[in-house]
Amino acid sequence: MAAHQIPADYEALGSALETVGYFAEESVCASVFLSLRLQRPLFCEGEPGVGKTALAHAVSEAFNWPLFRLQCYEGLDESDALYAWDFSRQLLHMRVAETVGRKDAESLESELYDRRFLQPRAILKAFETTPSVLLIDEIDRADDEFEAFLLEALSEYAITVPQLGTIKAAVPPFVIVTSNRTRDVHDALKRRCLYQWIEHPSIARERAIIERCFPAIPVPLADQILAAVARLRGAGMLKAPGIAESLDWARSLLALGATEITPREAALTLGTVLKYHEDQARVISGKYSLLVPQGA
Ligand SMILES: Nc1ncnc2c1ncn2[C@@H]1O[C@H](COP(=O)(O)OP(=O)(O)OP(=O)(O)O)[C@@H](O)[C@H]1O
Ligand SMILES: [Mg+2]
Structure with missing residues (x-):
């Protein structure tokens, strides 16, 4: 997102959220504003139903930035969160190559890892869309391993695909990570983020x-x-x-x-x-x- 698209101050940001029906306490507006300004993810914790998920939707709607949502669950892995190779299309490509009698195995193999066969998932989609909102919802449901590669992705706003190289966000998306605190999230991830506890509203x-x-x-x-x-x-x-x-x-x-x-x-x-x-x-x-x- 270009700097000029970010409201000048947190009061203006709060008003923009109100226009789409999200009424946030001052501290929440300030955290979203700073998160945008400092280009740091916002880690939101709070009781169920206090508006953590709705906050990401409200920012997306208020500024017309597409939202990419990753719902976390036990067993979530990189191929669900970052990218996956489209095996069926790769196979089809090979079949077609066989049919036309191609024998150049080496170049054929490298073609299989062409960008067009890469299926981006929420995180990569958000990195490749400017501006955008990336909602990583309920991180406490995912395993520790997921946190580790999330940390890596959010540190540089970049993802390394071994066959293609590093794909880096031209401009970082606005990232909201939410947690219901069913378990503690590692300090290393929190350190990357600004932290906001969302209370029940006044x-x-x-x-x-x-x-x-x-x-x-x-x-x-x-x-x-x-x-x-x-x-x-x-x-x-x-x-x-x-x-x-x-x-x-x-x-x-x-x-x-x-x-x-x-x-x-x-x-x-x-x-x-x-x-x-x-x-x-x-x-x-x-x-x-x-x-x-x-x-x-
Ligand atoms: N500040 C707010 N302004 C307007 N509506 C809100 C606000 N906060 C929450 N809501 C409303 O309450 C509903 C519940 O909020 P939301 O689902 O975001 O809570 P949550 O904190 O993500 O809960 P959970 O932890 O259960 O996922 C939203 O769909 C929205 O309609
Ligand atoms: Mg929620």
Whole structure:
């Protein structure tokens, strides 16, 4: 990305994210801004549903930069993340060569490793697209070995294909690495990155998110949702609701035509806001007092 495409300051960056519906705390805007300026990956950790993945999508949408996403999982390897050779096309090429009676085995072999038979995966695609966003989602699900070659790729924004040489990004993509912290990621990788812990949003910010999604939501209902979600987050639930749950809850309450949260509405919509049986049982045994307005 050319420097002129990056907003002049983090406030402008925050406004650009808001235009596509992503409402970020100041520290998050500053980290994205610095990550762009310093051309360093941004390592984002936080509870589920706080907007780590959505941040990458928002940057992509706000600046119209294509997004390349690599969803991590156990066993993810280089051929899933960097590139793979297209064996079936290589084979076809050989068959055609045989058919036309070519005997120059050596040049034939080198042709098989031509760029046109290389299938780029997310990381290489992002390195070859300027500007772009590279989302490496949920790194904590991948193995240590993956971290090692990610470290190598992100150190120089370059990938070495033994048969072709080194392919280097003309301009580094904006890289977001996310983690749910199911395990610690090595310091060596973190050292390459800027680090951002994303908190649950403040009430004001979550209100902006809800109102953006549901412009016609009655203010008292929005107030009640925000207060209840904040209570649940402070109540030590097994899985506190994230922003996705707040939005689902609002969507469900509106679909039921609710204008306020009574124990009846709370019971009918419980599964949209709490996804663990134990958490639900706690709320039910407390007669929904965590969900309904205090004093109601
Ligand atoms: N700051 C925000 N502004 C607007 N919407 C947001 C924001 N953060 C999250 N959301 C909404 O919440 C949903 C959940 O966010 P997201 O999937 O990015 O969370 P996550 O942190 O990646 O969660 P997980 O760890 O479970 O993958 C998004 O689809 C988006 O609709
Ligand atoms: Mg995510």
